[in-house]
Amino acid sequence: MEKRNSQDRVLAVLELFSETRPLWTPDELMRELGYTRPTLYRYLKSLRESGLLMSVRGGRFALGPKVVEMDYLNRRADPLVAAAAPHLERLTAAHPCTALIVRWYGDKMLCVASQSSAPHPVSSYPRGRPMPMGRGAIARSIMAFLPKRSLVPLLERYADDLRSVGLGATAEEIAVVLKRIRRAGVAVAFGEVTPGAIGIAAPILDANYPVASLCLTIAGQHANGGLIDRISGEVRQTANLISAEIFEENG
Amino acid sequence: MEKRNSQDRVLAVLELFSETRPLWTPDELMRELGYTRPTLYRYLKSLRESGLLMSVRGGRFALGPKVVEMDYLNRRADPLVAAAAPHLERLTAAHPCTALIVRWYGDKMLCVASQSSAPHPVSSYPRGRPMPMGRGAIARSIMAFLPKRSLVPLLERYADDLRSVGLGATAEEIAVVLKRIRRAGVAVAFGEVTPGAIGIAAPILDANYPVASLCLTIAGQHANGGLIDRISGEVRQTANLISAEIFEENG
DNA sequence: GACATAATCTCACTATAAGAGATTTTAAAA
DNA sequence: TTTTAAAATCTCTTATAGTGAGATTATGTC
Numbered sequence: 001m002e003k004r005n006s007q008d009r010v011l012a013v014l015e016l017f018s019e020t021r022p023l024w025t026p027d028e029l030m031r032e033l034g035y036t037r038p039t040l041y042r043y044l045k046s047l048r049e050s051g052l053l054m055s056v057r058g059g060r061f062a063l064g065p066k067v068v069e070m071d072y073l074n075r076r077a078d079p080l081v082a083a084a085a086p087h088l089e090r091l092t093a094a095h096p097c098t099a100l101i102v103r104w105y106g107d108k109m110l111c112v113a114s115q116s117s118a119p120h121p122v123s124s125y126p127r128g129r130p131m132p133m134g135r136g137a138i139a140r141s142i143m144a145f146l147p148k149r150s151l152v153p154l155l156e157r158y159a160d161d162l163r164s165v166g167l168g169a170t171a172e173e174i175a176v177v178l179k180r181i182r183r184a185g186v187a188v189a190f191g192e193v194t195p196g197a198i199g200i201a202a203p204i205l206d207a208n209y210p211v212a213s214l215c216l217t218i219a220g221q222h223a224n225g226g227l228i229d230r231i232s233g234e235v236r237q238t239a240n241l242i243s244a245e246i247f248e249e250n251g
Numbered sequence: 252m253e254k255r256n257s258q259d260r261v262l263a264v265l266e267l268f269s270e271t272r273p274l275w276t277p278d279e280l281m282r283e284l285g286y287t288r289p290t291l292y293r294y295l296k297s298l299r300e301s302g303l304l305m306s307v308r309g310g311r312f313a314l315g316p317k318v319v320e321m322d323y324l325n326r327r328a329d330p331l332v333a334a335a336a337p338h339l340e341r342l343t344a345a346h347p348c349t350a351l352i353v354r355w356y357g358d359k360m361l362c363v364a365s366q367s368s369a370p371h372p373v374s375s376y377p378r379g380r381p382m383p384m385g386r387g388a389i390a391r392s393i394m395a396f397l398p399k400r401s402l403v404p405l406l407e408r409y410a411d412d413l414r415s416v417g418l419g420a421t422a423e424e425i426a427v428v429l430k431r432i433r434r435a436g437v438a439v440a441f442g443e444v445t446p447g448a449i450g451i452a453a454p455i456l457d458a459n460y461p462v463a464s465l466c467l468t469i470a471g472q473h474a475n476g477g478l479i480d481r482i483s484g485e486v487r488q489t490a491n492l493i494s495a496e497i498f499e500e501n502g
Numbered sequence: 503g504a505c506a507t508a509a510t511c512t513c514a515c516t517a518t519a520a521g522a523g524a525t526t527t528t529a530a531a532a
Numbered sequence: 533t534t535t536t537a538a539a540a541t542c543t544c545t546t547a548t549a550g551t552g553a554g555a556t557t558a559t560g561t562c
Contacts, residue, residue: 005518006550007294010258011301017321022328026508036552041509043258050262051356056330057497059508063325065356068363070268071322072379074314077273079307105302105316112319128323246308256549257519277539287521292540310539 009035010043014052014063019129023060071128074112080204080212081113083245087238091216092117095231098217102131102201104142104210107154109133112212118219124194134161137189137199138213144181145203145210151178165192185236188228196220200231202239206247214239260286261294265303265314270380274311322379325363331455331463332364334496338489342467343368346482349468353382353452355393355461358405360384363463369470375445385412388440388450389464395432396454396461402429416443436487439479447471451482453490457498465490 004012016024016032024032030040044061047053051066075081080101088099098116102109109131114123125131133139133154143151155162155174168174181187186202193199194217201215216235218227255263267275267283275283281291295312298304302317326332331352339350349367353360360382365374376382384390384405394402406413406425419425432438437453444450445468452466467486469478 005293005297006257007261007297008301010261011297011303014303014317014321015301017324017328019324019327022324037508038510038553039551042256042550045510046256046258046262050259050266052262054356056328062328062330063321065325065354065359065361065363066265067318067321067325068354068379069359069361069381070265070314070318070379072361072377073268073270073273074316074318075379076270077268077307077313079313103316103319105305108316108320110316110320110323112316126323128319128321128326130320288539289522289541290520293519296541 009033010046013040013043013047017063023056023058023062025058025060029061078112079246080242083242084113084214087214087242088113088115091234091238094234095216095218096222097231098123100138100215100217101204101212102138102215103212107133109138109142109213118217132161132193134158135165135189136193137187137201138193138215140167140178140181140187140189141201141203141213141215142210144178144187145205145208147209165189184232185240186232188232191220198223198228200228200235202236204239204246205243211247214242260284261297264291264294264298268314274307274313276309276311280312329363330497331493334493335364335465338465338493339364339366342485342489345485346467346469347473348482349374351389351466351468352455352463353389353466354463358384360389360393360464369468383412383444385409386416386440387444388438388452389444389466391418391429391432391438391440392452392454392464392466393461395429395438396456396459398460416440435483436491437483439483442471449474449479451479451486453487455490455497456494462498465493 012033013029016029026037026040026044029035029044030037033040035043044053048055048061048064051064051069053061054064056062080103084101088101091097091099092115096117096119098114098118098121100111101113103112110129111123111125111127111131114127116123131138143154146154155171162174163169167177186200189199189201191197196219197217198220199215199217201213203210204212204214214235216231218231263284264280267280277288277291277295280286280295281288284291286294295304299306299312299315302315302320304312305315307313331354335352339352342348342350343366347368347370349365349369349372351362352364354363361380362374362376362378362382365378367374382389394405397405406422413425414420418428437451440450440452442448447470448468449471450466450468452464454461455463455465465486467482469482
């Protein structure tokens with residue numbers, strides 16, 4: 001891997017922790033990162049002392065309590081979470097549904113706020129869990145607004161998923177679909193993430209860049225075309241309100 | 252402040268974010284940390300690119316989405332959270348109460364898991380929010396087991412709080428109370444954190460060091476001496492089970 | 503007590519970080 | 533639109549720290 005400065009090297013340790021691999025031994029970290037033993041132990045010492053990592057049984061490391069505290073601070077401070085809360089309240093009062101705010105960062109999407117008025121809400125993607133990028137309304141509502149330079153690598157990476165949900169077989173076909181979504185200002189997906197559910201999502205934009213998406217999920221069995229159209233309008237409008245409130249001047 | 256290595260200097264930026272001050276401008280960060288402008292901007296660039304910080308309106312920074320994702324990973328990976336879950340389930344089924352696991356790290360306590368069977372549970376201390384150190388059963392259950400070297404600075408720092416809840420007026424008096432708690436293996440507090448509530452807490456120990464506490468909170472109006480004694484026994488026993496399961500060999 | 507592994511230390515060498523000051527970019531005001 | 537101010541980045545010299553090989557210590561197991 002290319003040479004990096006020291007601060008990036010220590011932060012790179014944190015990048016390794018994932019859902020499929022939440023625990024690491026020092027030897028594994030050394031091998032994966034290419035660091036020597038003294039270097040890695042110096043970084044682990046700093047990360048442990050700051051609370052970002054903690055030791056767990058078997059000589060392994062996990063993300064630590066500082067992370068738990070910082071997430072609490074983020075929940076409290078994120079203007080997007082604050083601005084969205086009354087809108088989620090209103091939308092879930094108006095329809096039996098789940099309403100989510102999903103942030104797009106780096107190349108991941110994750111839910112940062114949600115409310116539900118559905119009878120038995122079960123969230124496969126609770127706050128913080130990265131969502132699948134190649135499928136669903138949320139992903140498409142974001143992709144539709146990404147600049148080409150960011151979009152092209154994503155389309156390549158998720159080509160199989162995009163093909164398998166019937167979005168298109170070629171880059172040209174996919175581009176056509178995304179253009180249509182951009183014009184509509186909203187994306188709709190049927191059962192792509194959660195079987196039997198309809199997702200309706202619109203992007204939240206900061207200077208035309210999609211930083212997040214607002215999504216409503218409803219049960220397929222209750223839906224007809226008219227309802228979907230109405231909810232689509234509300235979702236688009238609400239996403240625009242949130243965008244204006246946070247990211248436009250004099251908002 | 253004393254000289255620190257680069258990795259600690261960059262992590263020190265993250266330390267500044269707190270509940271009372273969740274947003275910072277670069278100028279404020281420079282002043283508080285004593286860093287020059289180019290140095291701080293280099294650190295901010297790394298932290299922003301890793302997702303640990305994000306820009307919000309008005310040229311300020313907040314903790315970013317990476318923190319939200321890492322908290323999710325911590326919830327999934329923390330063996331304490333996993334080991335405690337069935338016990339919290341059992342305890343909240345047996346009594347109308349709120350049951351919590353609170354981790355002790357650095358000099359802070361924060362809730363990492365909770366369940367409630369109380370009729371109207373309202374948590375003043377949701378996951379991640381630091382809890383007051385000078386008052387309540389949880390704090391005392393932890394303090395009672397801290398080594399003297401860690402305990403003495405804490406007693407000094409929270410002397411006023413400790414006095415105002417009637418624990419003792421002098422270090423000697425407080426030491427007597429903490430010794431009694433250590434012998435009992437459990438601490439009980441009446442209305443010190445949440446008015447009208449009784450807290451009953453026992454430490455979770457790793458090699459005799461208190462890394463966490465298990466606490467049950469019940470409504471004061473339902474309690475009598477016999478119930479408190481019974482719940483105290485269950486809390487102590489459950490905390491010991493959890494300690495054994497996670498921190499003792501062949502657990 | 504012996505042995506193996508985990509973790510830390512030492513120090514010479516190498517590389518990078520820091521920061522003063524300059525420059526560029528961005529935002530705001532006129 | 534222009535001007536001004538502030539935010540942010542860049543350059544480059546100097547100073548400092550980081551790296552890692554190998555040694556040593558600490559810890560755990562048999």
